[in-house]
Amino acid sequence: DVKVTQSSRYLVKRTGEKVFLECVQDMDHENMFWYRQDPGLGLRLIYFSYDVKMKEKGDIPEGYSVSREKKERFSLILESASTNQTSMYLCASTTGTGRTEAFFGQGTRLTVV
Amino acid sequence: RKEVEQDPGPFNVPEGATVAFNCTYSNSASQSFFWYRQDCRKEPKLLMSVYSSGNEDGRFTAQLNRASQYISLLIRDSKLSDSATYLCVALDWGTGNQFYFGTGTSLTVIP
Numbered sequence: 001d002v003k004v005t006q007s008s009r010y011l012v013k014r015t016g017e018k019v020f021l022e023c024v025q026d027m028d029h030e031n032m033f034w035y036r037q038d039p040g041l042g043l044r045l046i047y048f049s050y051d052v053k054m055k056e057k058g059d060i061p062e063g064y065s066v067s068r069e070k071k072e073r074f075s076l077i078l079e080s081a082s083t084n085q086t087s088m089y090l091c092a093s094t095t096g097t098g099r100t101e102a103f104f105g106q107g108t109r110l111t112v113v
Numbered sequence: 114r115k116e117v118e119q120d121p122g123p124f125n126v127p128e129g130a131t132v133a134f135n136c137t138y139s140n141s142a143s144q145s146f147f148w149y150r151q152d153c154r155k156e157p158k159l160l161m162s163v164y165s166s167g168n169e170d171g172r173f174t175a176q177l178n179r180a181s182q183y184i185s186l187l188i189r190d191s192k193l194s195d196s197a198t199y200l201c202v203a204l205d206w207g208t209g210n211q212f213y214f215g216t217g218t219s220l221t222v223i224p
Binding site for chain 1 (some may be wrong): 115121145147154155156157158159162200202210211212214215216217
């Protein structure tokens with residue numbers, strides 16, 4: 001079974017803190033994605049990556065950055081957390097062809113206070 | 114305009130009922146389509162892929178109409194355990210393998 005693991009289920013951080021969300025997949029997938037999910041807005045793409053050290057902006061990259069130093073790991077960084085970044089964050093991965101379904105991590109519910 | 118549009122519901126149906134969800138997509142270049150199920154406070158999980166010819170998996174039937182750019186999901190003989198949010202997803206292989214998610218349709222099956 002494909003496994004996508006996010007480092008934390010729940011996080012509470014203070015405004016202005018630098019926050020790291022980690023995601024690891026064990027199926028040698030080339031593509032990895034970070035989404036946030038908010039009520040009524042659905043999943044919105046923050047960043048994605050096709051390969052190690054490659055990254056592409058999604059629909060809402062402002063206030064975020066990413067890092068992919070190893071194929072299996074894709075990190076999302078909130079440079080200076082703000083209350084409007086309180087959300088559910090979901091990591092996903094797919095194979096290199098990208099023509100198959102996305103596999104999701106269990107999600108990280110981040111609260112910024 | 115959203116890439117994928119779904120009726121958010123909620124749909125409240127009795128056990129044993131048949132319920133249908135529809136979704137439309139705007140990107141005609143989308144090539145693959147999926148239905149995901151998401152339980153409260155959990156991650157989305159693949160329910161089924163959707164093929165042009167239509168496909169069935171037990172009580173679930175998915176249909177794709179490329180001409181009209183809509184996707185449907187039919188659930189027969191609803192169970193309490195079917196209560197969840199159902200996400201319609203379109204995948205465009207061309208634009209960086211981008212997934213486009215609908216906002217989801219909420220289903221509650223009532224005893």
